[in-house]
Amino acid sequence: MTTEPLLQGRELLQLYAAPTGPTQALRGVDVTVVGGRISAITGPSGSGKSTLLALLALRERPAGGELRHRGTLVSGLSRRRLQQLRRREIGWVAQRPTHSLFPQLDARGQIEQMARLRGVTCDPLDVLAEVELTGRAAALPAVLSGGEQQRLAVAAASVGTPALLVADEPTAELDDDSAALVLRLLRARADAGSAVVLATHDARAMAAADTVLRLRHGVLTGSASDGRAHTSMIDGQGRIQLPEDALPLFPDGQVVVTVVDGHVELHRPE
Numbered sequence: 247m248t249t250e251p252l253l254q255g256r257e258l259l260q261l262y263a264a265p266t267g268p269t270q271a272l273r274g275v276d277v278t279v280v281g282g283r284i285s286a287i288t289g290p291s292g293s294g295k296s297t298l299l300a301l302l303a304l305r306e307r308p309a310g311g312e313l314r315h316r317g318t319l320v321s322g323l324s325r326r327r328l329q330q331l332r333r334r335e336i337g338w339v340a341q342r343p344t345h346s347l348f349p350q351l352d353a354r355g356q357i358e359q360m361a362r363l364r365g366v367t368c369d370p371l372d373v374l375a376e377v378e379l380t381g382r383a384a385a386l387p388a389v390l391s392g393g394e395q396q397r398l399a400v401a402a403a404s405v406g407t408p409a410l411l412v413a414d415e416p417t418a419e420l421d422d423d424s425a426a427l428v429l430r431l432l433r434a435r436a437d438a439g440s441a442v443v444l445a446t447h448d449a450r451a452m453a454a455a456d457t458v459l460r461l462r463h464g465v466l467t468g469s470a471s472d473g474r475a476h477t478s479m480i481d482g483q484g485r486i487q488l489p490e491d492a493l494p495l496f497p498d499g500q501v502v503v504t505v506v507d508g509h510v511e512l513h514r515p516e
């Protein structure tokens with residue numbers, strides 16, 4: 247496992263054209279991505295999660311700020327080099343899994359094609375077995391269920407343990423058993439050295455991550471590192487058990503609770 251950053255973003259800015267003028271999809275985001283770890287990016291709809299994934303996966307260039315890949319400024323890389331990096335070193339799972347699958351190839355063919363593109367060898371049935379899809383090896387994406395497509399897209403993207411594995415909502419369509427398979431596969435690739443970055447709203451995926459980054463209106467509002475996201479139960483009276491490492495943040499045992507944009511924020515009283 248290496249701790250040298252694979253990617254380092256400083257003050258990242260991304261703009262998109264909108265009828266009312268440019269939208270700032272990301273504003274001043276600092277982010278570091280290292281091999282061997284799973285990072286989950288969360289936040290309300292439209293907060294910039296997919297945009298940040300697109301920058302990290304080198305699919306888009308930032309409008310401002312600085313992004314470095316293995317220490318080299320991405321803005322200095324040629325189109326050809328970026329294409330080569332994307333093909334060889336970056337696994338990409340789109341929010342709609344069919345967008346990262348080849349429509350004309352069956353499940354086995356998806357794995358074989360990805361191995362060819364990455365210049366690696368693997369047994370496609372072994373990879374399909376990791377997401378319990380060996381029985382669907384001859385099926386085209388169009389005849390797979392949404393959950394099967396999602397599992398296949400993650401498995402294909404993970405072929406050859408790419409340096410970076412980026413997945414947009416990889417467990418969104420999945421029941422608990424399938425989500426567990428996908429998260430286990432992602433953990434296995436991280437343990438083998440991949441830097442795994444997810445955009446997610448799913449508590450199961452956040453609980454499986456080493457770091458959780460929170461975005462709001464394109465701004466990073468917080469991160470929980472050095473520990474996993476915690477899944478906690480809410481009892482019948484609405485009480486929740488905070489994780490132990492959060493307790494020092496509230497030395498008086500008092501907390502201000504705010505419900506914003508479909509999530510809850512806890513602050514120390516002023």
Ligand SMILES: Nc1ncnc2c1ncn2[C@@H]1O[C@H](COP(=O)(O)OP(=O)(O)OP(=O)(O)O)[C@@H](O)[C@H]1O
Binds near residue numbers: 263291292297298445
């Ligand atoms: N290609 C684009 N053209 C114009 N605006 C865009 C484009 N992509 C994203 N945006 C805008 O940028 C902002 C961030 O979008 P983004 O898709 O990154 O959010 P998100 O957090 O991934 O949302 P969701 O959870 O709904 O997928 C939104 O206001 C969105 O409308």
